[in-house]
Amino acid sequence: MFSVVEHHMSLQGAVVLDLFAGSGQLSWEALSRGAASSTLIDASTEVCRHLRAVAIELGLSQQVTIIRSDVLQYLRHGDLHPANLVVLDPPYHLRCCNAVVHELVRRPHLASDALVVVEHGDQEALLPVDNCAVVWHRERSTTVVDILVHQVSQP
Numbered sequence: 469m470f471s472v473v474e475h476h477m478s479l480q481g482a483v484v485l486d487l488f489a490g491s492g493q494l495s496w497e498a499l500s501r502g503a504a505s506s507t508l509i510d511a512s513t514e515v516c517r518h519l520r521a522v523a524i525e526l527g528l529s530q531q532v533t534i535i536r537s538d539v540l541q542y543l544r545h546g547d548l549h550p551a552n553l554v555v556l557d558p559p560y561h562l563r564c565c566n567a568v569v570h571e572l573v574r575r576p577h578l579a580s581d582a583l584v585v586v587e588h589g590d591q592e593a594l595l596p597v598d599n600c601a602v603v604w605h606r607e608r609s610t611t612v613v614d615i616l617v618h619q620v621s622q623p
Contacts, residue, residue, distance in 0.1 A: 469585065470497055472604050472615060477552065477583055479503050485551035485577065487539045487558070487568060492519045494555040494585075499528055503553070507533045509542055540564065543571040550579040560589030560610070569597050569616070578618040586614045 473479070480502040486495040489508035499506055508519055516536040523529045535542060539558070542548075554572060558564050565588045572578055583603075586594060590610045594602070597616070604615040 469613060469615075470501060473553065473583055473585065474501070476603060476615070476617065477581070479553070482552040483507075483549055483579070485509075485548065485554045487543075487554065487556040489519060489534075490515060490557065492522055494557070495532065496522070496526060496528070498553060498555070499531055503531075505531050505533070507535065507548060507551075509535045509537055509539050511536065511538050540567060540571060543568065543575060543577060548577050550576055550582070552579050552582050554578065554582065554584045555587075556585070557587040560591065563589070563592040565592055566595050569594070569600070573597055573599060573618065580618070580620040582618040584616040584618060586616065588612050588614075 479498055482503040484495055484498045484503045484506035486506055486508040489510040492508055495506035495508050510516055513536055516534050519534045523532045556568055565586050590612050594614050600616040600618050602614055603617050606613050
């Protein structure tokens with residue numbers, strides 16, 4: 469997946485937003501490829517505790533911000549720097565990808581030309597979003613990955 473991301477953008481100096489962070493693997497990979505920072509958001513206290521431990525172990529604690537919060541609530545009310553790359557991989561049964569992408573676009577969470585990588589189950593279709601275009605789509609078994617590019621319309 470990161471080879472596709474790097475086909476569309478340089479990760480050098482990128483600001484990453486990792487939603488439903490889980491293991492943090494997508495952030496760790498982005499940072500290893502040159503991203504400047506990553507904000508990881510997950511609702512689980514245990515997950516966030518583990519993410520902090522991994523960040524320290526990998527020597528990345530200065531490059532990451534770990535936030536324990538409901539993702540949608542944080543997107544609606546939290547303060548985030550505009551991200552160049554957003555990765556989201558929520559539990560498939562939540563079927564919340566459309567709501568999350570809508571909030572990303574509605575609030576100033578995305579830099580111009582940001583990529584949004586959405587992994588979701590095949591039971592949830594990603595709906596069209598204003599100012600976003602799908603640049604990559606793959607299905608494998610019950611997993612779907614869509615990569616969108618955020619294009620800010622110029623007045």
